[in-house]
Amino acid sequence: MCPLYSRVVILVGLQLMLFHATQLSAADPRQSSYQLMSTENKAMQDDPSLNPATFAILDGQSAWQEKLGSSNQACASCHGDAAKSMQGVATRYPQLVDGKLTNLEGRINQCRVEKQKVKLLPYESKELLSLLAYISVQSKGMPIQIMATPATQPYLEAGKRHFNQRIGQLNLSCRQCHEERAGEKLAGIPIPQAHPTAYPIYRLEWQSVGSLQRRLRNCMIGVRAEPYAYGSKELTELELFLMMRANGMPLEAPGVRP
Amino acid sequence: MSKTSRTLITMPKTASKGEIIEIKAIVQHDMETGFRHTEQGKLIPRDIIRVFTCQYNGAEVFKADFFPAVGANPLLIFTVIATTSGTLQFSWAGDDGYLATNQSQITVT
Amino acid sequence: MKNQRRQLLKALGIIGLLPLQQAHATPEEAATAINSIIGANTVKEGRVQLELASLIENGNLVTIKVSTDSPMSQSDYVKAIHLVAERNPLPNILSAYFTPQSGTANFTTRIRLADTQRVWAIAQMSDGSFYQTHADTLVTSSACSEGFI
Numbered sequence A: 001m002c003p004l005y006s007r008v009v010i011l012v013g014l015q016l017m018l019f020h021a022t023q024l025s026a027a028d029p030r031q032s033s034y035q036l037m038s039t040e041n042k043a044m045q046d047d048p049s050l051n052p053a054t055f056a057i058l059d060g061q062s063a064w065q066e067k068l069g070s071s072n073q074a075c076a077s078c079h080g081d082a083a084k085s086m087q088g089v090a091t092r093y094p095q096l097v098d099g100k101l102t103n104l105e106g107r108i109n110q111c112r113v114e115k116q117k118v119k120l121l122p123y124e125s126k127e128l129l130s131l132l133a134y135i136s137v138q139s140k141g142m143p144i145q146i147m148a149t150p151a152t153q154p155y156l157e158a159g160k161r162h163f164n165q166r167i168g169q170l171n172l173s174c175r176q177c178h179e180e181r182a183g184e185k186l187a188g189i190p191i192p193q194a195h196p197t198a199y200p201i202y203r204l205e206w207q208s209v210g211s212l213q214r215r216l217r218n219c220m221i222g223v224r225a226e227p228y229a230y231g232s233k234e235l236t237e238l239e240l241f242l243m244m245r246a247n248g249m250p251l252e253a254p255g256v257r258p
Numbered sequence B: 001m002s003k004t005s006r007t008l009i010t011m012p013k014t015a016s017k018g019e020i021i022e023i024k025a026i027v028q029h030d031m032e033t034g035f036r037h038t039e040q041g042k043l044i045p046r047d048i049i050r051v052f053t054c055q056y057n058g059a060e061v062f063k064a065d066f067f068p069a070v071g072a073n074p075l076l077i078f079t080v081i082a083t084t085s086g087t088l089q090f091s092w093a094g095d096d097g098y099l100a101t102n103q104s105q106i107t108v109t
Numbered sequence C: 001m002k003n004q005r006r007q008l009l010k011a012l013g014i015i016g017l018l019p020l021q022q023a024h025a026t027p028e029e030a031a032t033a034i035n036s037i038i039g040a041n042t043v044k045e046g047r048v049q050l051e052l053a054s055l056i057e058n059g060n061l062v063t064i065k066v067s068t069d070s071p072m073s074q075s076d077y078v079k080a081i082h083l084v085a086e087r088n089p090l091p092n093i094l095s096a097y098f099t100p101q102s103g104t105a106n107f108t109t110r111i112r113l114a115d116t117q118r119v120w121a122i123a124q125m126s127d128g129s130f131y132q133t134h135a136d137t138l139v140t141s142s143a144c145s146e147g148f149i
Helices: A005-020 A038-046 A054-065 A073-079 A102-115 A126-137 A153-164 A176-177 A212-222 A233-247 C002-011 C027-038
Strands: A095-097 A099-102 A201-203 A207-208 A255-257 B007-010 B019-027 B049-056 B057-066 B075-081 B086-092 B098-108 C044-047 C046-051 C064-069 C078-085 C094-099 C107-111 C117-125 C131-138
Touching: A038 A095, A038 A255, A038 C064, A054 A073, A095 A102, A099 A102, A099 A233, A102 A126, A126 A207, A126 B007, A153 A176, A153 A233, A176 A207, A201 A233, B007 B086, B007 B098, B019 B049, B019 B086, B049 B075, B057 B075, C027 C078, C027 C117, C027 C131, C046 C131, C064 C078, C064 C117, C064 C131, C078 C107, C094 C107
Parallel strands: A201 A255, C044 C131
Antiparallel strands: A095 A099, A201 A207, B007 B019, B019 B075, B049 B057, B049 B086, B057 C094, B075 C107, B086 B098, C046 C064, C064 C107, C078 C094, C078 C117, C117 C131
16 A cells, blocks of 8 residues: 555544544534535545545645755745644635735645746646645644634625625525525535535536635536636635634535535 | 556455455546537547456456446445465556556465 | 527527437347346346445436345356446446455445436356346436536
8 A cells, every 4th residue: 555645544534533523513503515415425525545536635745745946846845744734724724925815726826936936836727736635634624713803804794795795697696595595405405505614625526626716616607607717806705704604614625525 | 538547455454364355446537438528519539447457466356347437536346355465466457548557465364 | 580590599500409418328228238248048136236325416426336145156156247227328337247256246336327217237147147136316416517508
């Protein structure tokens, strides 16, 4: 068995125990969409030897060690062992970096451009997603911890406006389905509360790993709205709002979703 | 699809003689069915893994023929009797010259 | 006016274009596929079991478990198990081949199911006999699809 892989298994195993330990109290009405999945799909998420996103983690692990650019730096050159240095990181994004609201993809790219002196990776590229998966899994089981500060307040409010705003030909807002009608059925399937606890996910619908922004654009297309561009201010603000709304819920990355 | 890709084998490292062991084999592959179209209406050609084999110390103990209905990143969970210590050899072969191999050692007491 | 619009749509190749639709096999084609496996032999019910969820949220990756009653000895073992779908574009899904060294003829895999349908498992025994079973399932798909609608 590949030693790199067995490390992932141990890491995931430990964090899975942590995941169960940080379950929400009985009074908390919030629920991860993990709970709505079939037994088979839950098992697919929980077991790294069954989870298709494991390959993305292994790709990310390789990418972490890859020396790039004129300075010949790898992520590992500065950040060392990701299991230590990246622990908790995914629970704290999006956040303000140099005064700009940045999600984890944006932060990875910033490091690539400024520190490694290489080109940024396009959104939803295999390379960016594998780094995202590898970094996110280091926080598996940890509670989401978005800090609300006076500086982030305007972005949070903007995100909340996007959440409540009716959009598209179907003229629906996120809120109407995912707040007001969560748990009810849409096309025979229960509507989730839409907490971004598991990203990046291997979505069976996509047959690949994808980010939260992809899923949000997916929803916008679903209500026949012109989706916001990847990395746009609007999507990042919405990400911030959704993560804040899920504060305290344990991170499940990388998740499996139908 | 590239000519090879990652594979993952999960199985015990040790077993007692005669014990039935479970092997999980998963491979990274899109398994393009040949029935999908691009948004412009162009057919995406089929590109799948066709055969998976497991050999135990050189003797084939399990084989599977994959058709386009096998899901992406194909998973197989099957069993084998642990007889002697040695090597289990796994191979996946498919369209466009695709070939991936992996192996696992087992100590049988 | 109605005719003009129809002509225009035809010219654009839009009319008759049903997005996301694909040819489905029929139960008859599945039966033909099964018959080519069985040949002239008869097939009995039993000795092979299928575990398949009755409601499937997404047909792209469906976990399916097959198990068989067999001593799996040198003289009496399961040679092969064939999975066949009634309403996929092609009926054959996967064929698994076993040996007396297999220990069991149980296996799990993940398959594509295009639509609500019946899935068959045909087991071929070492003595040349055939056994079959089937499972019915309802396949749904995401309410919000990403592709063009």
